[in-house]
Amino acid sequence: MNKRPRQKVLIVDDEPDIRELLEITLGRMKLHTCGARNVGEALGLLKRETFDLCLTDMRLPDGTGLELVQHIQQRYPQVPVAMITAFGNVETAINALKAGAFDFLSKPVDLGRLRELVTSALLLAVPGNAIDRRLLGDSLPMRDMRKQIDKLARSQAPVYISGESGSGKELVARLIHERGPRGHRPFVPVNCGAIPSELMESEFFGHRKGSFSGAIEDKPGLFQAAHGGTLFLDEVADLPLPMQVKLLRAIQEKAVRSVGGQQEEMVDVRILCATHKDLSAEVAAERFRQDLYYRLNVIELRVPPLRERRDDIEPLAGHVLMRLAADTGQPAAKLHPQALDALKSYRFPGNVRELENMLERAHTLCENKQIEASDLRLAEGNCAAEAGLRDLTQIDNLEAYLDNVERQLILQALEETRWNRTAAAQRLSLSFRSMRYRLKKFGLD
Structure with missing residues (x-):
């Protein structure tokens, strides 16, 4: 039976005692180590060998650990790098993290913290496409x-x-x-x-x-x-x-x-x-x-925001409609081309959450499992806050226009109060009963 090769760690520090301490500690973790005294030696080892982790001091004779972090990020992005800094040097640590470092340790090195860091770093997987199924859109x-x-x-x-x-x-x-x-x-x-x-x-x-009172355990x-x-x-x-x-x-x-x-x-x-x-x-x-x-x-x-990635609206809508069909045990409704065009022209102040709510309502109320543009209750895809009051000659359906204005104001109040219905009702000077009626009317419940 083939044994899995031991993972290898590159240790970069110009102090022999520090290198030896790290090598002994990692050796007890069944890890193979290579030591380098400066940036030049580290770069040479990186060209010749494959490493699973790099631990580097910040101050080195021929450069800085920050430079090494940047080099590894560019040439060997699969290798996590941890920085060792002087105690309390928060600014250096933050700069290292911004440059792409995995984490940092302060001197004197806490060996327990070192073991935790190394264990976590070595668990890193090579990036793949696993997240593509959940972040829809291309x-x-x-x-x-x-x-x-x-x-x-x-x-x-x-x-x-x-x-x-x-x-x-x-x-x-x-x-x-x-x-x-x-x-x-x-x-x-x-x-x-x-x-x-x-x-x-x-x-x-x-x-x-x-x-305190009520703290019974x-x-x-x-x-x-x-x-x-x-x-x-x-x-x-x-x-x-x-x-x-x-x-x-x-x-x-x-x-x-x-x-x-x-x-x-x-x-x-x-x-x-x-x-x-x-x-x-x-x-x-x-x-x-x-x-x-x-x-x-x-x-x-x-x-x-969703309005900056309109090409994603169609796959998102398709995904939501398939999920709604699975939840209800019914065939999925289809979007009429005009309904899809209406969605793509709408600015979505509530983003993906608003799209989901809108489609759930339309999926329930549409006929023959086809969602028409009118089922979406949009007024030519405009937000009340951005459209403002139009010239009367541009309004061909006053009721639909006023419904859209009211819906957008309610949605804005809900977003500003983190969907707290009572707080949103108070902001709009509505009774809770009146608010509940409007939430149901506009498919926001």
Whole structure:
């Protein structure tokens, strides 16, 4: 029976004692190691041999580890690189992550942390097309985003996922997690805007029995639940400032203290975050801490809105209609060519989520399993916010026009309140009963 060859690690450091320490530690992990004293030697070894991981010091006699990271990213992108930096040099670490480093270690090297890092890095798989089945569409923006997801999955850097509501930010976060070395560990999503401020510390860090009224037993927090995996902070801009301070410390120290606890608990969590707001504008308005922003926004990934990838509307619509047919046990409805043209000309302020809701309603109400343009309840594909009030001579169906204006205003209120129907009704000065009627009328329920 053939034995699997031992994986090989390239260690680059000009200090013999450090190289020896790393070689002994990795040797006990049944790994083969090669040492290099500088960038030149490392480049020579990379040309002659195949490596599964590179560990490099930041300061080298003939260059920097950052230069080595960039070279490996360009020539050998399948090889993850981890940087070893001086203790507390956060800026260097962040620059390394932005350049494509998998992760970083601070000196003096914690051997337990080193073993965890190496184990995670060696789990990386060669990127493939597994995500294509879930990120539908072959438009240029989608192809670019697939490449970025594959690249980001091979890093441990925090990622800020920006994009409009309904564009699929959580799906992107899940794919980054699943494609990386943490894919077999927990993915814990949390909507930061849905947690009452007085419960946030307990929800994030856990609490001890008796620490406050109602704490009848010990409860782990979100950080503990995500240990070894990924914590996805959705709508992170909605975190109150006091919680932002505590979150920043947890990320920096990689440790949390539960409410009522006496000791800190080390946690190994990758942070991904998202919001539909402009986070830099929130920083400028002093509603979001600048230091936390720089910690979270090491790398930004923008999810394009649906209106920027109109070529994807047809395959997306087909997928949604097939899923609806499977859910109902009925034949799939077909889109009339005029209905498809109407969808492609619509600006979709609610993005993919709005497309799904729209097609679900049309699938239910259409006749003969064919969706006509009129079943979509669109007014020539325009949004009320962008169309404004038209000249009366341009309106041939007042009722349909007013319905579209009303629908768009309700949709906007729902998006702004994260689909909280009560809050959206209050924003529009509607009773909840009236709001419920309109949600049903416009297929938004």
